[in-house]
Amino acid sequence: MPPTRTHALSPSSLSSPCTTVALVTLAMTSMKSKPGVPSQTRRSQFERAQNEALDESAEWRMKYDEEVQRSGKYLQELVRVREELEKKIEETEKSKSDLAVLQKEKQSLHKRTESLLHELQSVKMKCHI
Structure with a gap:
């Protein structure tokens, strides 16, 4: 007589899509080892397990599809x-170059204003003499 295997399933192992397939396989092997179980009962148990596996597979596919859709939205955003x-970076760079031009123009106008003020002072001085 072959040794009997015990299968321990943890709650975390039940969350994978492969778990149901493993459970179906386990159910089938355990049913084969029970000689008194009628074949119709084994067939209905197998079909029930298979339907559960298909349902779980569909759930995982739906989760996958939702995740793909969510990822697509995030990518578009x-x-x-x-x-x-x-x-905005291009606008900032253009603004910086415009600012540099305006600062140069301001310096030039400031120098010109200073020059005109000195010239005015000298004309006033000549008029008062």
């Missing part, structure tokens, strides 16, 4: 945000 960020 990421692309949109990245494009906006690149646009």
Whole structure:
């Protein structure tokens, strides 16, 4: 007589999609080892286990599809945000270059104003003499 195997299933092992398939296989092997179980009972137990496996597989597929859809939305949002960020960076760089031009123009106008003030002072001095 072959040694009997005991299968310990932890709650965490029941969460994988392969677990139901393992349970179906386990059920089939345990049914084969019971000589007094009628074949119709074994067949209905197998069909029930197989249906449970198919249901679990469908649930996992639905979870996968939902995750793919959610990931797609996140990717679209990421692309949109990245494009906006690149646009803002371009605008910032343009603003910086515009600012540099304006600062140079301000310095030039400031020098010109100083020059005109000195010229005005000298004209006033000549008028008072």
